[in-house]
Amino acid sequence: TKGAALSLHAKAAMYQKKWAEVLALTNQVMTMGYDLFPDYEKQFRVENENNVESVFEIQNTYLPGNCDASNSQYSQVQGVKGIRGGGWGFNVPTAELASAYEPNDPRRDATIIFRGETTPQGDAIPATGVNPRFNQKSYVPFSRYVECSEGSEQNVRVIRFAEVLLMNAEAANELNNLTQARTSLNRVRARARGGNPAVLPDVTANDQATLRTAIWRERRVELAMEFDRFFDVIRQGRGKEVFGPKGFTENKNELMPIPQAEIDISAGLLTQNPGY
Incomplete structure (x- = not known):
């Protein structure tokens, strides 16, 4: 649009x-x-996709009986690990994010699924498990589980x-x-x-x-x-300040390395990014 x-x-x-x-x-x-x-x-639930706030939204869908055409893994890989209808538990919120909100900001609980909570849609999250937090924005209620994958119908905002x-x-x-x-x-x-x-x-x-x-x-x-x-x-300009404790190197990690194969075939047009 x-x-x-x-x-x-x-x-x-x-x-x-x-x-x-x-x-x-x-x-x-x-x-x-x-x-x-x-x-x-x-606004992040399936039933409210393409709402008045959505400016650009990648469309995903679930086609019954056609798993190849229903293979969006956006929600699956970020879903609650260890529960049928959940997901793989990747890309989890950090403790730093959980502490970044102002007191009683409703967005904290709307963004982070905490271990042991019950979601607004009624899913009970186990009180034990590897991950203490999951991404609630990609969450699809377990009741919408289909045979192809968890949350395959969830759009990406x-x-x-x-x-x-x-x-x-x-x-x-x-x-x-x-x-x-x-x-x-x-x-x-x-x-x-x-x-x-x-x-x-x-x-x-x-x-x-x-x-x-x-x-x-x-x-x-x-x-x-x-x-x-x-x-x-x-x-x-805050890479070192924020990510330094995680191993961020200034004037290097702002960029990713260019694959050597691409440099090799560029006939000298490409040079490697600094620090690699």
Whole structure:
């Protein structure tokens, strides 16, 4: 769709710090009829796919009797390990993510399945097991298990309107339009609080640096487990700060190595990335 194309363009421009371009593109998307889905947790369930918040969503389906055509493993590989209808238990939330949320932020329980809990859909998660946490955004209730694979029908949300608002907020802040930045940021927080005025108060920061930090933090918790965290940290220039304890090497691990076979056949056009 046009909205998806504009949003992807804005995201590419964001990585290049073309803030005026990001602001113009996201302003345009914000006039195209998208909105925030009322319930943060429920927007990720199968029955609410392609909702008003979805800007770009990869379509998956289950075809009875045709496993070859139903082989989306997005939910299967991230599902609760050790339960029929669950999954393989890969790509699990970290303890650092679990502690990153503000007190009583509903998005924490909507993003992370904890060992021993009962999901909103009624699935009891074992109190023992290898993994203490699983990705709830890719979760498909066990009752929807089919013969081909767990969760094969679950779509992949690539860009949500919430991310458009956060890109808009970041661009506005970098261009010193703090009023617009706060408005877009607080719109995301208002949906997240779910009508509870006791949590997630509006951000009122009136200096660029403080507001930048607030926007970066909001991206982490709003978009958690949606494949943005590493790339956000790198574009923010914080790779060593955040990932250093995990073995990150500055000026190397920002990029992946180019396969040697590709270098060999490039007739000298390709050179290896630094540090490899």
